[in-house]
Amino acid sequence: MVNQYTGITNYYDLLMMSGYYDYHNIAKEAYSIIGNNCQILELGTGTGLLAEKYIEIDPNCQFTGVDITPSFLEIAKKRLGNKAKFIVADALKMELNKTFDVAISNAGVWLFINWGDRLELVSHIPDVQANYQGLKNLARHLRTGSLFLLSIQKSGIDFEQNLPGGIVYSQIIEELEDKVDYRTRKKSYFFKKDGEILAQEQLTITLFRQDAYQKLFDEAGFDFQGVNNDNSLAVYRKR
Numbered sequence: 001m002v003n004q005y006t007g008i009t010n011y012y013d014l015l016m017m018s019g020y021y022d023y024h025n026i027a028k029e030a031y032s033i034i035g036n037n038c039q040i041l042e043l044g045t046g047t048g049l050l051a052e053k054y055i056e057i058d059p060n061c062q063f064t065g066v067d068i069t070p071s072f073l074e075i076a077k078k079r080l081g082n083k084a085k086f087i088v089a090d091a092l093k094m095e096l097n098k099t100f101d102v103a104i105s106n107a108g109v110w111l112f113i114n115w116g117d118r119l120e121l122v123s124h125i126p127d128v129q130a131n132y133q134g135l136k137n138l139a140r141h142l143r144t145g146s147l148f149l150l151s152i153q154k155s156g157i158d159f160e161q162n163l164p165g166g167i168v169y170s171q172i173i174e175e176l177e178d179k180v181d182y183r184t185r186k187k188s189y190f191f192k193k194d195g196e197i198l199a200q201e202q203l204t205i206t207l208f209r210q211d212a213y214q215k216l217f218d219e220a221g222f223d224f225q226g227v228n229n230d231n232s233l234a235v236y237r238k239r
Contacts, residue, residue: 007201009071011191013047015169018161026106027053029232030149037061038101041141043091044068044108044124048076051084059083066094067108092125092134099141103148109134112152112234113207119152119234121213126204128182135220139238148222148236156187168192176204181212 016023027050034040037060045051045065055063063084067073073086080086087096091109105111110131112119125131142148160170169191176184184206191199208216217224222236 008189008191008199009069009075011163011167011169011199012072013049013075014163014165014167015161015191016046016049018163020161021049021106023049023053023106025230026050026151026232027057029228029230030054030102030104031057033147033149033228033233033235034058034102039098040064041066041096041100041103042108043103043105043110043138045073045076045086046108047072048079048084048086050104050106051076052079055080055083064096064100066091066096092130092137094137094141096141099143099146101143101146103138103142103146105149106151107153110150112150113155114152114231115155118210120210121150121208121216123206123208124203126184126206128206131206131208132216132220135216135222139221142238144238146238147225148238150234150236152227152232152234156185163191166193167198180209182206182208 031054036058039062042051042065045067048065051063051065055061065076065084065086066089068090070088073088076086109124111122113122123131125134156173158172160168163169172188174186176186184204187203187205189201190197217236221239223239225235225237227234
């Protein structure tokens, strides 16, 4: 099971829409790779912020978003109505009964961190073997030749950010295990006002080193195609 974010639902959009991610750029770059009228699956769609920007660019696409946090999807449904389909589902076990042209993970389940000299695959699925199962399950929902796009981000650090309404967001990262193939981190999120904690969430993430994640993708049936021009997306193709 992937991590849930129920505890911070009420403040999630406040953070995300204050520059935490550039959803318009991600949507634009994804569209430049995908093209028109595709059936798209977003993993960890959250409150539908990327879906909203993508559909503005390509209103004829068929966009399906899955997320394990029901309270997020309630917001997504209000945001987009019948322009997209949102399903409560765990990426490890989802059974959507259809296949897609493209899958996107914008840090919802998987993403890459760019350390300058290398990439690491970051997963919100804590168990190592479960990551293979999740990628294999994703592959079942993609057609031969379908693309899988994963966002590439800068390394996560401890920081604070002022949000509207006098709210302060902070995140703290604690290193846990350090193995040959991967390492794990505990990431804690806090929303505070006047020193009082309004909401908090804590989750464990796994960071796979290059040889390990290459093996994961290969065994799940994905081939690396490269990164896009502005180094914001890694592109894989299902065999």
